[in-house]
Amino acid sequence: MDRRTTIKWMLAASASLPTLQGVAVHAAQSTGTAAVAKPYGTDPDLMKVYKAGDLWPLTLSSTQRATATALSDLIIPADATSPSASAVGVIDFIDEWISAPYEVHRNDRKTILTGFEWLDKESSSRFSKPFALLSTAQQRQICDDICYAPKAAAQFADAAKFFARYRDLTAGGFYTTPEGRKDLQYVGNVPLARFDGPPAEVLKKAGLL
Numbered sequence: 646m647d648r649r650t651t652i653k654w655m656l657a658a659s660a661s662l663p664t665l666q667g668v669a670v671h672a673a674q675s676t677g678t679a680a681v682a683k684p685y686g687t688d689p690d691l692m693k694v695y696k697a698g699d700l701w702p703l704t705l706s707s708t709q710r711a712t713a714t715a716l717s718d719l720i721i722p723a724d725a726t727s728p729s730a731s732a733v734g735v736i737d738f739i740d741e742w743i744s745a746p747y748e749v750h751r752n753d754r755k756t757i758l759t760g761f762e763w764l765d766k767e768s769s770s771r772f773s774k775p776f777a778l779l780s781t782a783q784q785r786q787i788c789d790d791i792c793y794a795p796k797a798a799a800q801f802a803d804a805a806k807f808f809a810r811y812r813d814l815t816a817g818g819f820y821t822t823p824e825g826r827k828d829l830q831y832v833g834n835v836p837l838a839r840f841d842g843p844p845a846e847v848l849k850k851a852g853l854l
Contacts, residue, residue: 684746697737704744704754710736711777712761717815719784727828730819738818739811753810760807767804 797805848854
């Protein structure tokens with residue numbers, strides 16, 4: 646099973662979990678410091694089109710964005726039918742997410758930024774380069790050690806928790822875009838040319854026919 650298919654299944658299974666709830670609500674805080682941005686509350690102006698950074702200052706530096714891009718595209722690379730995660734704006738989504746002044750996002754900010762630091766230190770230790778400059782094979786070698794928390798070695802336990810959260814954010818960001826929904830073959834919210842009611846076999850199973 647390829648990585649993209651696995652992520653689709655994981656996303657479908659976890660759609661109701663808190664890790665992906667509030668995907669439309671952006672987030673964050675700097676490591677260990679209180680957020681200075683003000684939340685938009687429960688009544689945002691839904692008629693206004695917001696750009697990245699309009700609601701609160703963003704977090705990621707250019708170096709961190711490079712790391713985020715490399716990791717997101719390793720998790721969801723481009724394939725024959727869909728673009729990569731970074732190509733549809735997932736990095737902007739994650740930057741907004743970890744920059745918002747809400748508790749869950751403040752926690753994610755610390756997790757993500759600490760994880761990026763770990764990735765670069767581990768990459769420098771193994772390959773004498775930051776993570777974003779490694780080959781795909783080298784990046785996978787590192788991520789193979791942290792991609793499944795239950796089997797991660799003790800020294801990789803925290804890094805595995807970071808990877809799990811980052812994978813959830815990457816998947817949540819990607820599969821809520823038009824390109825991601827197309828990749829899932831999601832056909833909801835599309836008017837039907839003709840609807841003749843539920844199929845007969847469904848009505849029979851429900852005892853209605």
